[in-house]
Amino acid sequence: MTSPLEIRFQSVELDDIALLEGRVTILATPEGSLDTLARRVNRLTKGAVKRLVESDAWEGMKDGSGHVLSMPVGMAADALQVIRLPKRADIKLARKAGAAIAKFKGHDALTLLAAGHGRAAEISYGLALRAYSFSVHKTDEDSQKVMKPAVIAVNDPEAIAAQAAPLAAITEGVFFTRDLTNEPANVLTTEDFAARLAAMQDLGLDVTILDEPELEKLGMRTLLGVGQGSRSPTKVVVMKWNGGGKEAPFALVGKGVVFDTGGISLKPAGGMEDMTMDMGGAGVVSGVMRALALRKAKANVVGLVGLVENMPDGNAQRPGDVVVSMKGDTVEVINTDAEGRLVLADVMWYAQEEFKPTGMINLATLTGAIIIGLGHHNAGVFSNNDDLCDAFLKAADAEDEGAWRMPMGPKYDKQLESRVADMANVGGRAAGSITAAQFLQRFVKEETPWIHLDIAGVASVKSETDFAPKGATGWGVRALDRLIRDKYEG
């Protein structure tokens, strides 16, 4: 996987600052006050820093952003960045500052002079999250270069390094999600995906893979129907992290459609390549499990992903086919392109039967309609439980991951009626994301607190976000990790 940027925390001698090579970043408050290290830089540059922080340009800058001075006199560095950051910045602002530093750094060596700033660990987190690029398939020399490490000069390196360690674990989870989501479908087949998850055994996760014969035995026909037109075998991967006591686990379930052509209800050609990210829900579940294992979370969590490819073929499922779910309910497949809910129905039911979870959250790039409704800044949140839902929304807000609750209700169920089966898999154009959620709810037991996250708009985007370049964002890994921390480890 793409390795996170190496970040070292160490102390720095004032006399060494003039000799630092590559890029140097210092911090100044909105009012223009400088710490000891920044004051030394100001002296070396014959007052250039003071001139900047007293200028109109500084006045007009946003907190968390930076201004670059090139080839600063009196220093060996190639460029000097001055970040505008209040002394008591909150974590959101500190992380944004880190992201601004990542963009300034690029592949070069960088030293951040953070002295005694209270949010140094959070700055390093923003820096690490933004320092990502998916370049495994680029062969030019520039893309092959490894990023030079970042050094963060702080007064108490050991204490800051200890604060940053769990954040680095989450960064690795986010990168794992992004890599999976960016990976094209000829590389990330169902088998390749399952193998990457099996490799996480080494981190202490218990990973089991259910193959087609076992899925058949379990009666997962809504899942298997989606994959029957593909050369790649359908799989369900179960990842268990037992860091808590004896209590039942919390369950995360992800849609892992490695490619969604639409099947016989074939999608139009324009933009179809984007459907390489249709396993984004499974990607987030996998990234969260990786983060939990790496930071040895004190919680019991089980992650399940349904890995399948939706292809048209002589053996593919047809519109009008009736399939029997593991639960026993029958589904008329009106549209083979509404396949995500068929995948989730069986995996969610299996998760509840097998693990009796204390709660369940599923993630899926489920509907184009959620993009029409919420765009690319918020995921759709659907829930049968206010407490769990509020806790999730709070965690998402704290992590700056957009999430917006959508309504549900029995009135929408009428749209799912089928002439021949217990339900149809589509409910027409009106409220397309809500009827999809209503469909899923039929496979949620009454007593299971549940959230469905429709991440079609946020899993992968066409322009950069605060913490990611364009492409896969890893949306949700941070919020879910925080929810688990708050719920079970707080």
Ligand code: BES
């Ligand atoms: N994977 C798509 C949803 C999607 C669309 C994800 C755009 C990301 C970007 C899903 O399987 C799908 O095709 N949904 C259909 C449902 C419809 C047939 C009821 C849709 O949204 O058009």
Ligand code: MN
């Ligand atoms: Mn589809």
Ligand code: ZN
């Ligand atoms: Zn899909």
